[in-house]
Amino acid sequence: MGKNLTKRSEDYSKWYNELVVKADLAENSAVRGCMVIKPYGYAIWEKMQAELDRMFKETGHENAYFPLFVPKSLFEAEEKNAEGFAKECAVVTHYRLKTDPDNEGKLIVDPDAKLQEELIVRPTSEAIIWSTFKGWIQSYRDLPLLINQWANVVRWEMRTRLFLRTSEFLWQEGHTAHTTKEEALAEADLMNNIYATFVENFLAVPVIKGLKTESERFAGADETFCIEALMQDGKALQAGTSHFLGQNFAKAFDVKFASKEGKQEYVWATSWGVSTRLMGALIMTHSDDQGLVLPPNLAPYQVVIVPIYKNQEQLDAISQVANEIVNDLRLHNVTVKFDNRDTHKPGWKFNEYELKGVPLRIGIGPKDLEKRTVELARRDTLTKEFVAKEDVVDTVVQLLKDIQENLYTKAKEYRDTHITEVQNFDEFKEILETKGGFISAHWDGTSETENKIKELTKATIRCIPLDNPKEDGKCVFSGAASTQRVLFAKAY
Amino acid sequence: MGKNLTKRSEDYSKWYNELVVKADLAENSAVRGCMVIKPYGYAIWEKMQAELDRMFKETGHENAYFPLFVPKSLFEAEEKNAEGFAKECAVVTHYRLKTDPDNEGKLIVDPDAKLQEELIVRPTSEAIIWSTFKGWIQSYRDLPLLINQWANVVRWEMRTRLFLRTSEFLWQEGHTAHTTKEEALAEADLMNNIYATFVENFLAVPVIKGLKTESERFAGADETFCIEALMQDGKALQAGTSHFLGQNFAKAFDVKFASKEGKQEYVWATSWGVSTRLMGALIMTHSDDQGLVLPPNLAPYQVVIVPIYKNQEQLDAISQVANEIVNDLRLHNVTVKFDNRDTHKPGWKFNEYELKGVPLRIGIGPKDLEKRTVELARRDTLTKEFVAKEDVVDTVVQLLKDIQENLYTKAKEYRDTHITEVQNFDEFKEILETKGGFISAHWDGTSETENKIKELTKATIRCIPLDNPKEDGKCVFSGAASTQRVLFAKAY
Numbered sequence: 009m010g011k012n013l014t015k016r017s018e019d020y021s022k023w024y025n026e027l028v029v030k031a032d033l034a035e036n037s038a039v040r041g042c043m044v045i046k047p048y049g050y051a052i053w054e055k056m057q058a059e060l061d062r063m064f065k066e067t068g069h070e071n072a073y074f075p076l077f078v079p080k081s082l083f084e085a086e087e088k089n090a091e092g093f094a095k096e097c098a099v100v101t102h103y104r105l106k107t108d109p110d111n112e113g114k115l116i117v118d119p120d121a122k123l124q125e126e127l128i129v130r131p132t133s134e135a136i137i138w139s140t141f142k143g144w145i146q147s148y149r150d151l152p153l154l155i156n157q158w159a160n161v162v163r164w165e166m167r168t169r170l171f172l173r174t175s176e177f178l179w180q181e182g183h184t185a186h187t188t189k190e191e192a193l194a195e196a197d198l199m200n201n202i203y204a205t206f207v208e209n210f211l212a213v214p215v216i217k218g219l220k221t222e223s224e225r226f227a228g229a230d231e232t233f234c235i236e237a238l239m240q241d242g243k244a245l246q247a248g249t250s251h252f253l254g255q256n257f258a259k260a261f262d263v264k265f266a267s268k269e270g271k272q273e274y275v276w277a278t279s280w281g282v283s284t285r286l287m288g289a290l291i292m293t294h295s296d297d298q299g300l301v302l303p304p305n306l307a308p309y310q311v312v313i314v315p316i317y318k319n320q321e322q323l324d325a326i327s328q329v330a331n332e333i334v335n336d337l338r339l340h341n342v343t344v345k346f347d348n349r350d351t352h353k354p355g356w357k358f359n360e361y362e363l364k365g366v367p368l369r370i371g372i373g374p375k376d377l378e379k380r381t382v383e384l385a386r387r388d389t390l391t392k393e394f395v396a397k398e399d400v401v402d403t404v405v406q407l408l409k410d411i412q413e414n415l416y417t418k419a420k421e422y423r424d425t426h427i428t429e430v431q432n433f434d435e436f437k438e439i440l441e442t443k444g445g446f447i448s449a450h451w452d453g454t455s456e457t458e459n460k461i462k463e464l465t466k467a468t469i470r471c472i473p474l475d476n477p478k479e480d481g482k483c484v485f486s487g488a489a490s491t492q493r494v495l496f497a498k499a500y
Numbered sequence: 501m502g503k504n505l506t507k508r509s510e511d512y513s514k515w516y517n518e519l520v521v522k523a524d525l526a527e528n529s530a531v532r533g534c535m536v537i538k539p540y541g542y543a544i545w546e547k548m549q550a551e552l553d554r555m556f557k558e559t560g561h562e563n564a565y566f567p568l569f570v571p572k573s574l575f576e577a578e579e580k581n582a583e584g585f586a587k588e589c590a591v592v593t594h595y596r597l598k599t600d601p602d603n604e605g606k607l608i609v610d611p612d613a614k615l616q617e618e619l620i621v622r623p624t625s626e627a628i629i630w631s632t633f634k635g636w637i638q639s640y641r642d643l644p645l646l647i648n649q650w651a652n653v654v655r656w657e658m659r660t661r662l663f664l665r666t667s668e669f670l671w672q673e674g675h676t677a678h679t680t681k682e683e684a685l686a687e688a689d690l691m692n693n694i695y696a697t698f699v700e701n702f703l704a705v706p707v708i709k710g711l712k713t714e715s716e717r718f719a720g721a722d723e724t725f726c727i728e729a730l731m732q733d734g735k736a737l738q739a740g741t742s743h744f745l746g747q748n749f750a751k752a753f754d755v756k757f758a759s760k761e762g763k764q765e766y767v768w769a770t771s772w773g774v775s776t777r778l779m780g781a782l783i784m785t786h787s788d789d790q791g792l793v794l795p796p797n798l799a800p801y802q803v804v805i806v807p808i809y810k811n812q813e814q815l816d817a818i819s820q821v822a823n824e825i826v827n828d829l830r831l832h833n834v835t836v837k838f839d840n841r842d843t844h845k846p847g848w849k850f851n852e853y854e855l856k857g858v859p860l861r862i863g864i865g866p867k868d869l870e871k872r873t874v875e876l877a878r879r880d881t882l883t884k885e886f887v888a889k890e891d892v893v894d895t896v897v898q899l900l901k902d903i904q905e906n907l908y909t910k911a912k913e914y915r916d917t918h919i920t921e922v923q924n925f926d927e928f929k930e931i932l933e934t935k936g937g938f939i940s941a942h943w944d945g946t947s948e949t950e951n952k953i954k955e956l957t958k959a960t961i962r963c964i965p966l967d968n969p970k971e972d973g974k975c976v977f978s979g980a981a982s983t984q985r986v987l988f989a990k991a992y
Binding site: 035037038039042043044045046047050051053054070071072073074075076077078079080082083084087090091094095096097098099100101102103104105106107113114115117126127128129136139140143149155159160162164176178351 | 530535538545546566574575579582592593594598609618619621647
């Protein structure tokens with residue numbers, strides 16, 4: 009039973025695009041560059057949201073909601089930030105349509121309804137939020153201010169790909185204000201650590217925590233923390249970023265606080281976000297030529313039960329056993345679906361759930377009833393075993409843990425064997441083209457060198473790892489002195 | 501300790517505007533007509549979302565996400581719907597800004613980045629969703645399709661008020677597709693019932709379920725179910741609507757399915773939504789001149805504990821008792837906040853939590869420690885009692901139930917005594933101006949009469965109640981024959 013899925017070895021990019029659609033995760037919409045997130049894909053995103061939201065609240069953050077639109081005059085207040093996003097902004101210029109006098113039943117933009125000031129659809133919300141924070145912050149007593157927002161944002165992209173790069177995407181953006189530089193830096197680091205913990209424990213995707221170089225930093229930030237993951241095709245993917253914004257936005261929006269000593273000082277800021285891009289990281293890290301592979305911690309349902317029967321009598325007998333298993337599993341907080349639809353054959357269902365990456369599949373047929381067993385199939389290893397009915401719950405609970413762990417271990421092994429130290433630029437280029445992955449190389453610290461390497465190889469500096477050992481060496485490109493290696497890669 | 505809150509009797513509208521801001525629920529933003537929902541207000545909205553989401557999923561609905569933008573050509577496909585929203589549409593015409601050559605550091609819209617087709621910021625998503633459903637529906641096996649979306653929408657409003665009428669608001673919109681008219685009608689009715697149950701049980705706001713007249717219907721609907729509530733000032737508020745869309749969108753977007761008999765038929769549709777407007781209903785139904793009054797089922801925290809102390813020793817002793825109570829209450833699923841901040845005095849805190857509508861306040865002072873009691877204050881009745889420490893948990897649990905019930909009962913009493921049957925138009929006008937509330941009157945069933953009454957009195961037909969008894973009579977305005985009374989009111 010074929011899934012007509014392109015093999016990864018044939019065309020990784022095509023495999024990805026097909027998989028996202030066939031596994032019912034998302035599809036392209038009638039709006040250029042915008043996606044529709046389908047129920048199965050959205051259910052995974054909801055699980056991500058729930059856990060992240062819990063982690064944010066546990067660390068004292070509160071949710072709020074700010075306007076979708078940013079007036080142009082506010083948008084341009086922090087110049088670097090504005091410059092960074094100006095080229096990809098959707099702009100609202102009118103607030104009304106009217107009937108087309110020349111074309112019955114059609115509408116045109118009403119030229120009389122032009123806005124005095126254009127509105128930018130938020131590509132990120134620092135501007136609108138800091139213009140609001142000005143009213144919320146007077147004294148050190150109002151700080152720290154720890155706010156998060158779940159929202160949609162728009163960045164007009166010329167080349168889009170489902171989840172990885174879409175003109176509209178969903179995300180959360182944290183925005184915090186602090187009395188000191190140290191506190192803001194610690195917050196930015198904390199949130200980057202929360203992202204790392206979440207991505208490793210829930211997506212089962214190992215990440216490297218690091219700092220961005222100046223040219224890869226968020227527009228308007230003094231420092232950008234990030235987590236970088238490695239996909240199966242050897243390309244890196246930035247999974248989350250957390251920015252120390254210094255006093256840039258406080259100065260642009262004149263946000264000061266009275267210190268304990270009664271002095272007026274500018275506030276220190278951070279912002280941090282992860283988006284539906286995480287769905288891309290999840291898919292590309294674990295899935296295989298048979299389809300999606302989901303870690304149990306994020307699977308919309310962790311177990312599916314498929315009955316194999318020839319007549320109603322058999323289905324009734326199987327259903328009785330299946331329903332017992334469903335109830336027992338639910339008592340153990342396992343999410344389970346019993347697919348007793350008679351519109352589809354067992355073979356079709358096996359195929360479907362393999363494609364959708366359900367971690368465990370339980371098959372029950374007439375012979376299983378006789379032997380009081382069920383067939384248990386693991387999606388990650390594609391292995392099967394027969395399990396005595398009374399052992400099903402314990403086995404499932406243990407296997408779900410094993411699968412979660414196995415996916416992480418496998419991904420980490422791949423990642424660890426794809427960090428290659430190189431000593432010179434020839435080696436750099438060869439590894440990049442043959443093996444891919446992260447290249448650990450000395451760099452002279454200049455944007456000039458960074459840009460030239462990018463021009464020549466398409467590789468960028470993904471990050472300067474936080475736990476980087478100091479090591480004297482020479483820049484792989486310029487030969488100038490260097491004190492540490494940084495990680496290069498081609499990236500999504 | 502004054503809250504400087506305008507009294508309801510002085511100026512109800514001003515009272516509302518002040519309360520929303522002072523209770524930290526929301527505020528106006530730098531964007532005309534758009535609001536910022538502050539953490540305390542957003543926490544209430546999150547509780548509404550959680551319960552509604554649970555109810556939707558329990559009835560088989562799944563969440564998904566569709567684009568923010570609707571291309572103009574799709575927007576205008578269902579003509580009535582397009583016509584209904586055309587006058588309040590934010591329109592994106594450009595996708596890039598550039599540096600203003602005449603004004604350093606400023607940005608202008610790049611005239612070279614004009615979109616070929618304008619994009620409408622969704623005022624509602626029928627068009628984009630039905631253009632997507634076309635690809636999802638082929639056969640009766642794909643139906644019913646039961647989808648919900650949590651999203652922001654934009655309707656350009658000239659006169660805005662926080663929560664009640666804002667240019668951008670948050671909502672959920674359900675969109676379903678069915679094989680038969682009967683099934684779609686039953687779905688629209690079901691969702692209206694879910695809204696009614698939710699609003700009555702959680703917001704403690706009694707509602708009347710009814711049908712809209714043709715002129716008050718959703719643009720593009722064949723029938724609109726609604727729930728109507730009554731505010732303290734005698735004005736009605738539409739709290740939720742559920743639309744039977746017939747085959748209008750299926751025809752506009754050519755969405756057909758193969759029936760069991762193999763025939764190609766148009767799909768039947770519903771859509772239904774509630775929004776952050778519910779926050780307005782909640783606030784205006786229960787709150788008083790002291791501030792917000794929240795039903796326990798939606799309060800971000802149901803109980804606040806305020807220590808009353810003169811020195812650290814006293815605070816330590818009080819904290820020990822308070823923490824025991826906190827732990828015990830949490831075990832009983834009561835959300836509780838112990839406010840031990842030393843930056844604010846007890847009197848300030850009492851005032852603050854009264855303003856914010858926390859259902860129960862527990863005060864603990866040195867004398868209470870001696871007597872092993874606490875002081876318990878109810879927000880809804882503003883009454884206080886001393887309770888033995890060992891009875892606190894039981895008393896709190898019982899009082900929270902009582903408060904939830906009391907708020908509903910009080911609101912229902914007000915509502916029930918403000919439905920007035922009138923026999924002629926003079927009575928109609930007099931009741932409307934003196935007593936307000938719903939006016940139950942005979943109506944001849946024509947839009948003409950409805951419009952004239954609206955012109956003359958500003959009252960509209962809020963609904964034809966679903967459980968309306970048939971009764972022969974004469975239209976209050978035209979004198980023509982009528983078979984039932986309908987409910988008129990001035991409305992938000």
